[in-house]
Amino acid sequence: MCKLSSVRDQRQQPPTRRARLRAETTREIKAIALDHAAAGGPDAISLRAIARDMGMTAGAIYSYFPTRDDLVTTLINEVYEALTEAVSAALAPVPPEDAARRILVWGEAFRAWALANPAGFKLIYGDAVSGYRAPEGGAAPEPEHRACTIVTGLVAAAWPEAAPTQSGRTYEWSDFGAALVAAVRREYPELPPAGVALALRMWGRTHGLVSLEVYGHLGAMVHDPAPVYRAELLDMIRSIGLTPPE
Amino acid sequence: MCKLSSVRDQRQQPPTRRARLRAETTREIKAIALDHAAAGGPDAISLRAIARDMGMTAGAIYSYFPTRDDLVTTLINEVYEALTEAVSAALAPVPPEDAARRILVWGEAFRAWALANPAGFKLIYGDAVSGYRAPEGGAAPEPEHRACTIVTGLVAAAWPEAAPTQSGRTYEWSDFGAALVAAVRREYPELPPAGVALALRMWGRTHGLVSLEVYGHLGAMVHDPAPVYRAELLDMIRSIGLTPPE
DNA sequence: TGCGTTTTCTACACGGCGTTCAGATTTCAT
DNA sequence: ATGAAATCTGAACGCCGTGTAGAAAACGCA
Numbered sequence: 001m002c003k004l005s006s007v008r009d010q011r012q013q014p015p016t017r018r019a020r021l022r023a024e025t026t027r028e029i030k031a032i033a034l035d036h037a038a039a040g041g042p043d044a045i046s047l048r049a050i051a052r053d054m055g056m057t058a059g060a061i062y063s064y065f066p067t068r069d070d071l072v073t074t075l076i077n078e079v080y081e082a083l084t085e086a087v088s089a090a091l092a093p094v095p096p097e098d099a100a101r102r103i104l105v106w107g108e109a110f111r112a113w114a115l116a117n118p119a120g121f122k123l124i125y126g127d128a129v130s131g132y133r134a135p136e137g138g139a140a141p142e143p144e145h146r147a148c149t150i151v152t153g154l155v156a157a158a159w160p161e162a163a164p165t166q167s168g169r170t171y172e173w174s175d176f177g178a179a180l181v182a183a184v185r186r187e188y189p190e191l192p193p194a195g196v197a198l199a200l201r202m203w204g205r206t207h208g209l210v211s212l213e214v215y216g217h218l219g220a221m222v223h224d225p226a227p228v229y230r231a232e233l234l235d236m237i238r239s240i241g242l243t244p245p246e
Numbered sequence: 247m248c249k250l251s252s253v254r255d256q257r258q259q260p261p262t263r264r265a266r267l268r269a270e271t272t273r274e275i276k277a278i279a280l281d282h283a284a285a286g287g288p289d290a291i292s293l294r295a296i297a298r299d300m301g302m303t304a305g306a307i308y309s310y311f312p313t314r315d316d317l318v319t320t321l322i323n324e325v326y327e328a329l330t331e332a333v334s335a336a337l338a339p340v341p342p343e344d345a346a347r348r349i350l351v352w353g354e355a356f357r358a359w360a361l362a363n364p365a366g367f368k369l370i371y372g373d374a375v376s377g378y379r380a381p382e383g384g385a386a387p388e389p390e391h392r393a394c395t396i397v398t399g400l401v402a403a404a405w406p407e408a409a410p411t412q413s414g415r416t417y418e419w420s421d422f423g424a425a426l427v428a429a430v431r432r433e434y435p436e437l438p439p440a441g442v443a444l445a446l447r448m449w450g451r452t453h454g455l456v457s458l459e460v461y462g463h464l465g466a467m468v469h470d471p472a473p474v475y476r477a478e479l480l481d482m483i484r485s486i487g488l489t490p491p492e
Numbered sequence: 493t494g495c496g497t498t499t500t501c502t503a504c505a506c507g508g509c510g511t512t513c514a515g516a517t518t519t520c521a522t
Numbered sequence: 523a524t525g526a527a528a529t530c531t532g533a534a535c536g537c538c539g540t541g542t543a544g545a546a547a548a549c550g551c552a
Contacts, residue, residue, distance in 0.1 A: 016550095018498090018500090022500090041373065042373070043373070043377060046538065047538085047540090048539080049537095056500095056501070057503075058538090059503085060502075063499070063500055067539085067540080068539060122372075125457070126372050127289070127368055127373065127461065130376045130539095144463065144466070168480060169476075169477055171473075174469075175468060176468050177466050177467050180466070180467050197474050197477065200455075200471075201477065201478045201481070203454075204451075204454035204455035204458055204464075204478065205450075205451050207455075207457065207458055208449075208451050208453040209447070211454065212371075212449070212450050212453055216380075217384075217390065220383070220425070220426070221422060221426050221446055222422050223420075223422070223423070225446075227417075227421075227443075230415075231414055231415055231447065232447045235447070239485050263519075264520070264527095264528070267529095268528090268529090271529095293510065295509095303531055304511085305512080305513090305531070309529055309530075310529095314511085376509085377510085
């Protein structure tokens with residue numbers, strides 16, 4: 001029996017030697033797992049292979065993660081967080097007023113990250129790990145909400161122009177998930193439910209082409225998907241009442 | 247050593263008893279594999295499990311498929327074909343002149359099939375099977391081209407109205423894959439390269455929301471993705487210069 | 493300092509997987 | 523009827539995740 005919550009409180013200024021080693025080993029496990037995923041796809045994440053690379057036995061990893069699926073869940077969360085951070089970083093230098101350019105930069109940053117980290121993309125949005133079953137509530141609810149909130153922020157900034165274009169159908173707050181609604185109403189109080197629907201559509205719209213490209217379905221069709229994707233982004237910006245940059 | 251091309255010519259009116267048995271067994275292997283995929287996800291496709299269900303040994307399947315990946319490739323092709331046939335069937339009763347309604351029906355048929363066959367969708371568009379490596383040229387080039395041609399046909403029918411909306415960027419035939427270009431120029435000679443780019447964008451646009459929904463990323467955000475998806479389809483129809491039905 | 497507890501790790505076992513191979517059996521063409 | 527080809531079994535190999543028992547190491551406290 002191993003108490004996996006050994007690092008219970010970190011009130012101690014000098015964390016015990018054990019805690020330091022444990023943190024380091026945990027970090028190494030995750031790093032090697034991500035290396036394997038990057039090299040041979042997310043399915044290459046195997047406890048035995050990781051342990052082999054670390055000079056350990058497979059069983060030893062169970063001192064750090066109760067099961068392989070927990071390791072995968074942790075990885076999904078970290079990778080998803082890396083994605084949202086990459087997008088946020090790309091968005092940071094763009095002034096909040098320039099809603100159109102922010103959408104463009106967001107879309108391009110998302111695609112750039114996905115193409116640079118295909119294994120991570122598949123880990124987040126696909127089913128690539130053999131028998132992996134995500135915990136209830138999804139594998140990475142927090143990063144997913146954060147990602148969704150970023151898109152919603154883009155819509156909120158553009159809402160004065162976008163609102164007239166979204167008169168087709170009416171939405172209620174009750175149409176959406178409680179956690180998302182709470183975050184949106186807190187961060188963007190002026191945004192109506194229709195704005196959330198638009199954000200989800202924009203998320204899906206970018207996800208589609210990027211997903212097709214990452215999984216190799218676009219390569220046989222078009223030699224360079226970049227202009228097609230760029231055209232889609234510009235069209236999306238135009239379709240919500242903004243004038244695209246350039 | 248087994249000659250896997252035993253059914254070389256079917257000029258014989260009465261196919262030999264062997265050939266009949268072989269065809270039946272092949273059919274059964276694929277059917278059981280698809281059952282397993284539908285039940286436990288595409289990753290549940292295992293030669294041992296299939297053989298167990300058939301009262302055989304795993305090795306026996308190697309008389310019908312040289313390797314597991316070949317079986318998977320065959321399944322992907324058949325499932326992809328089923329998808330294009332489902333979409334074509336839904337499209338059949340809609341008159342060719344009603345370009346807007348055809349796009350709407352196409353989009354809804356695609357989503358309906360994906361939701362009814364999530365395992366098939368993941369098989370086609372995802373990475374779900376453990377160590378599967380697709381053959382060069384993709385796992386299912388023919389059905390993929392057919393699917394792509396269907397979308398292009400929708401664009402071709404709408405091109406008189408759509409053309410003015412697609413003036414942003416110019417495309418050349420050389421931007422696209424040779425096989426796709428050949429099929430398009432043969433079937434829709436009046437369609438310029440920009441029409442193919444628009445078709446790819448429409449493909450991606452629908453793929454995005456459907457993919458997010460199938461993989462469960464939309465469920466936590468919106469209780470019923472149908473209206474969001476419908477709004478996206480209507481917006482897409484509008485964005486190419488058509489007036490949406492209803 | 494030394495002792496008892498906790499954590500970490502090894503060694504082994506179990507059942508699952510794809511794949512290969514020798515050999516038995518069945519079917520077919522001649 | 524005979525020889526060739528196709529089909530299938532059963533055992534093996536090495537991979538996998540997951541447990542369990544027990545050894546070894548590090549720790550906290552007296």
